[in-house]
Amino acid sequence: MDATHLPEVTAAGVIIKAVLILAVIAAIAGFGTYIERKILAFMQRRYGPQHVGPYGLLQLVADGIKLFTKEDIIPQHANKIIFAVAPVITAATAFIALAAVPVFPDFTIPFIDVYVPSIASDINIGILFVLGMMAAGLYGPLLAGMAQANKWGIIGSARTAIQFLSYEVVTGLSILAPIMMVGSLSFVDFNDYQADGTWLVVYQPVAFILFLIAGFAETNRTPFDLLEHEAEIISGYVTEYSGMRWGLFFIGEYANMITIGVIASVVFLGGYNDFWIFPGWLMIIGKIAFSFFFMLWVRAAWPHVRPDQLMWLCWKVLMPLAVVNVVITGIVIMLVQ
Amino acid sequence: MYEFVAFYIFAIATTILFLITVMSKNVLYSMTSLAAGMVLISGLFFLLGADFLGVVQLIVYVGAVMALYSFAMMFFDATKDVKEKHGNSTLVFLLGGLMALVFVVMFSAPIIGENIQALYPVGLAENLGVSGNAQDVGLVLFTKYLVPFEVAALMLLVAMIAGIILAGKKMDYSLTECEASDEELQKEIKKEEA
Numbered sequence: 001m002d003a004t005h006l007p008e009v010t011a012a013g014v015i016i017k018a019v020l021i022l023a024v025i026a027a028i029a030g031f032g033t034y035i036e037r038k039i040l041a042f043m044q045r046r047y048g049p050q051h052v053g054p055y056g057l058l059q060l061v062a063d064g065i066k067l068f069t070k071e072d073i074i075p076q077h078a079n080k081i082i083f084a085v086a087p088v089i090t091a092a093t094a095f096i097a098l099a100a101v102p103v104f105p106d107f108t109i110p111f112i113d114v115y116v117p118s119i120a121s122d123i124n125i126g127i128l129f130v131l132g133m134m135a136a137g138l139y140g141p142l143l144a145g146m147a148q149a150n151k152w153g154i155i156g157s158a159r160t161a162i163q164f165l166s167y168e169v170v171t172g173l174s175i176l177a178p179i180m181m182v183g184s185l186s187f188v189d190f191n192d193y194q195a196d197g198t199w200l201v202v203y204q205p206v207a208f209i210l211f212l213i214a215g216f217a218e219t220n221r222t223p224f225d226l227l228e229h230e231a232e233i234i235s236g237y238v239t240e241y242s243g244m245r246w247g248l249f250f251i252g253e254y255a256n257m258i259t260i261g262v263i264a265s266v267v268f269l270g271g272y273n274d275f276w277i278f279p280g281w282l283m284i285i286g287k288i289a290f291s292f293f294f295m296l297w298v299r300a301a302w303p304h305v306r307p308d309q310l311m312w313l314c315w316k317v318l319m320p321l322a323v324v325n326v327v328i329t330g331i332v333i334m335l336v337q
Numbered sequence: 338m339y340e341f342v343a344f345y346i347f348a349i350a351t352t353i354l355f356l357i358t359v360m361s362k363n364v365l366y367s368m369t370s371l372a373a374g375m376v377l378i379s380g381l382f383f384l385l386g387a388d389f390l391g392v393v394q395l396i397v398y399v400g401a402v403m404a405l406y407s408f409a410m411m412f413f414d415a416t417k418d419v420k421e422k423h424g425n426s427t428l429v430f431l432l433g434g435l436m437a438l439v440f441v442v443m444f445s446a447p448i449i450g451e452n453i454q455a456l457y458p459v460g461l462a463e464n465l466g467v468s469g470n471a472q473d474v475g476l477v478l479f480t481k482y483l484v485p486f487e488v489a490a491l492m493l494l495v496a497m498i499a500g501i502i503l504a505g506k507k508m509d510y511s512l513t514e515c516e517a518s519d520e521e522l523q524k525e526i527k528k529e530e531a
Contacts, residue, residue: 079365079416124469125388132395139372139399142406146365149416161407168400185389185471 029254043300070243082147090140090252097133145237156236166314167217173322174210177329191271199270215260222299261291362418389470
């Protein structure tokens with residue numbers, strides 16, 4: 001991608017980009033459930049979905065019909081407004097976060113000559129914006145659990161609060177060390193910094209691992225799926241939800257998985273630079289797909305942790321490690337300069 | 338044009354949300370409108386070109402209000418209205434009104450005098466060859482406001498240590514891993530207190 005010859009970004013281009021992100025990511029989020037079930041099945045020596053369509057591919061359509069036609073139940077004593085708003089918060093913040101990350105390569109639509117940029121809104125503090133928006137997304141589970149007048153829901157939202165307060169510090173501190181090295185908060189600068197082929201993960205392996213762990217907590221994936229762990233608290237914050245409201249939570253969760261994948265790829269794994277014979281757009285899609293697969297892999301391989309273990313891990317192990325990492329990075333940068 | 342429309346949308350929405358925060362008797366409505374108002378205020382920062390401060394507002398207040406939520410969860414039933422104690426409502430109304438008036442006069446005084454000038458406007462760091470909001474904020478924080486910045490850091494450290502000392506009395510053993518029943522635990526705690 002040549003920074004010097006980029007056409008002007010117009011309002012039409014941004015709107016087309018926004019619609020594109022919404023359509024494609026929502027579709028991928030739906031398709032993600034199929035991939036998740038299939039991969040988990042193969043890892044556990046099962047078949048997974050295979051009756052609807054070839055290889056069970058149309059399971060997605062069947063699930064969609066089920067979700068849309070299911071009765072939308074709102075419990076009698078629930079706080080109805082908050083109950084209805086909560087799933088929208090999760091889905092909306094997940095997509096707003098995607099506005100500031102480079103998702104697809106940029107291209108120009110032929111005939112009408114509209115340039116569609118790679119990032120819908122290229123603000124120069126992209127990383128902070130995405131992390132802040134994903135943090136705001138945690139209000140979805142929190143409000144859902146508190147509004148539904150259900151003990152399991154309350155436990156789910158209490159776990160949301162402690163999980164948020166635990167991992168948020170680690171996310172910020174772990175990503176601080178790469179930010180210090182690059183000297184910018186923009187995704188484009190991170191990508192250009194790694195243009196010579198040396199990925200930042202080489203310099204910052206500790207920060208990368210810390211960010212991955214915090215990312216798992218941020219997206220509520222196993223081993224940190226405390227909010228809805230069915231063996232302990234039925235379904236946690238989604239206990240009383242049904243139909244498309246339930247579906248919105250999952251679209252948001254899968255969109256967040258993709259966002260974490262994008263951040264990990266751009267910040268630590270070389271971004272959308274060309275690599276050997278592979279073009280940049282293929283590389284970034286490959287990296288995002290791998291990080292998606294990695295999350296499923298971990299889910300199949302690891303048991304989940306208890307809330308007190310999560311707090312112990314975040315506050316007593318990861319946070320000191322992240323602080324030490326930041327201090328060492330600072331000293332090294334000072335010495336090198 | 339866009340900025341005017343966006344400003345009025347953000348301003349009106351923020352005011353209404355904070356009104357709900359004060360007026361509502363339901364904990365859930367109050368907390369949610371507080372959080373939403375805080376998020377919308379960051380929109381005003383973005384409109385002024387202070388992207389960095391906007392995002393910091395977002396991150397800090399999302400976390401802060403989340404902590405408030407957890408207290409609300411411990412002390413109230415979120416689905417029921419809170420019964421408020423009204424002592425002398427005339428006095429409350431008068432004092433509140435007076436405070437509001439004082440604030441309006443305070444903040445509108447420089448507008449009337451047309452004396453509002455940005456001492457350190459956005460784009461300050463561009464003179465030094467680096468651009469960006471974070472650089473602007475850093476430049477001002479580590480030159481003009483270095484002492485207040487460090488004092489604030491020290492205060493936060495003191496508050497953190499005090500918090501740890503207040504909360505950390507019975508943290509020697511993990512309650513989750515303890516296999517004793519509740520009654521046995523109560524006895525154990527009483528024994529330690531005695």
